[in-house]
Amino acid sequence: MTTLDARALNRATLARQLLLDRADLPALDAVAHVCGLQAQEPQEPFVGLWSRVRAFNPAALSDLLLGRQVVRTHLMRATLHLLTADDALAWRARHNAMLRQRILGAFRRDLVDVDLGKLAEVGRAVLADGVPRTMAELVRAVAQHWPAVPPQALGAMLVCALVPMVQVPPRGVWRTKAGVRNLPLVAWLGRDIDPLAPDDPAGQAMVRRYLAAYGPAATADIRAWSGVAGLPATVAAMRGELVTFRDTRGRELLDLPGAPRPDPDTPAPVRFLPAFDNAILGYDDRSRIIDDADRGLSVAGERVVLVDGRVAATWRVEAEAVTVFPLRGFTGGERSAVEEEGQRLASFLSDGAGDRVRVNADPT
Template sequence: MTVLDARALNRATLARQHLLERTDTSVRDAVAHLCGLQAQQPQEPFVGLWSRLHAFQPEELDDALTGRTVVRTHLMRRTIHLVTADDALAWRARHDAMLRQRVLATYRRELAGIDLDEVAAAGRAVMSDHQPRTMAELVQPLQGPWPGPPRRVLGELLVAALIPMAQLPPRGLWHKTAGVRNLPLATWLGRDIDPLPADGSDQVGQRLVRRYLAAHGPAATADLRAWCGLAGLPSAVKAVREQLVTFRDARGRELLDLPDAPRPHPDTPAPVRFLPAFDNAILGYHDRNRLIDDAHLGLSVAGHRAVLVDGRVAATWTVRDQHLHITPLRPLVASEREAVHAEAQDLAAFLDQGMDHAPITVAGADN
């Protein structure tokens, strides 16, 4: 069986994630291909799309959100994602059990003895007038029947697990600061959530496997679980296995992939790219070593924005005092610094916050 080393996996990931070459596809199609963008920090997806799409303009994502072709919702791993309307409706029922389990695992003591179906029915009754509500507005009528759980816990149970919700614009629009207003997905999108097949087949899971591999492969089943949070996918993997090809990584893990998916030569040049916080190019795996060194894995879950140099996380970046500050994680040679600075200048212009230069900082000093 062919062994793919870390560099081969790196280049495959960059190609699937549109980070090796920017693409001309639409925002809606890019979000669909990527299987969504992690979006708990509302402004971050704009940088993720800027790094992936030619001539991306923020109003393109704004239009997709206000036009309801892309939606903000709790989905993979119980985190907020931007996904297409079609994917939100097709995938949500398949994620229901996981979403409930994760909320219960987090708040087991606070929710002890609570009948979840009764809470869900009461929440749906509150939302039956089709009016957007904040979490507090949704929870307030329920605190009489359920006075025990803290308001925040009861609210998270409702909006993250029991009732499939959309977070409505202006939340998530470019340079907008807005609180969360919730509306049931079916109400916002004008279509009911797709039910799971009555025959018990896992067609949704099978499509998830193929879609994940198209955007993240080659990957192990552990990577797939880490991305979506779903544990019950072995049957889906088994059902599609004959349609896939297999490899090994340097650690001996079996990797699955689509036969015709791009796997560029390991020596393919990789341009500098700026990633937003919690980008799925890094978080979409159990083994994240294909993009980030073990010594820096903590950065990927701590909200640090990453700079890819030769395809790997080599620096972090932030905006401070109207300047784009870059902190290398290793020494950068002159050509790398020049490439980072050039991409940073373009990013600064995109962010449009009056930034006149993009210094590379090391221990507080410009380099």
């Protein structure tokens, strides 16, 4: 079995994540290709797509949200994602058990006396009038049935797990500040959620989509991305159509036969990634793109810069400038490349009105 080192996996990841070359794709197709974008920070998906799509127009993504072709909903890992409407409907049933268990894991003692079926029924009844509501408004409407239960527990279980919800626009629209207001997914889209196939609980189609966007990857990586159980049986049923490799840690890696696996020496351009980007959080073993010593950045909401395909700096906007904070020393060529891409990002964020970028002193 062929062994793929971290550099080979890195270049495959960059290619699959549209980070090796920006793609000539409509925004909807790009969101679908990467299997959704993590989106608890409303504006971050715009930077994620800017780094992946050539000539990306943020208005195109806003229009998709307003036109109900993409939605903001809780799904993979029980976190908020921006997904195509089709994927939200196709994948929701496969995530139901995981979503419930994760919320129960946080609030089990608080919810011990709550009939979850009744909570879902009462919540749906409140929302039946089609009026979007905040979580606080929903909790006030259902709390009379469970006055002793902490509101946070009722709200989290109802909104994140029991009733598939969307966060309706203008939340998530480009350069728009708006609070979270919720409606049921089926009411917002006017379509039903796809039923779960009992003989394919994890969903072979979803695994193929993951591998197309993240492979080669181990079963543990797929589980870490989705949070869904039942993957060993799903993978076993698919083995005849997959190719396998090993990484340097000895893990078996799965992949689609014709998927891109570029030469490890392929040059990788500088890329600025948003907080909680898929290219990092989509794996259990993230060493293909970030050093173990810096892994904490990936869950702390730090925006990162890829240099030669790996996390080499963090960035943020300060005093109307994109400011870069290196994690290691840069060569002169790397520093120039970071400055050039940072200037392009600054221009994007300022709508062409400015291109200020600062690269702090290299670490000693």
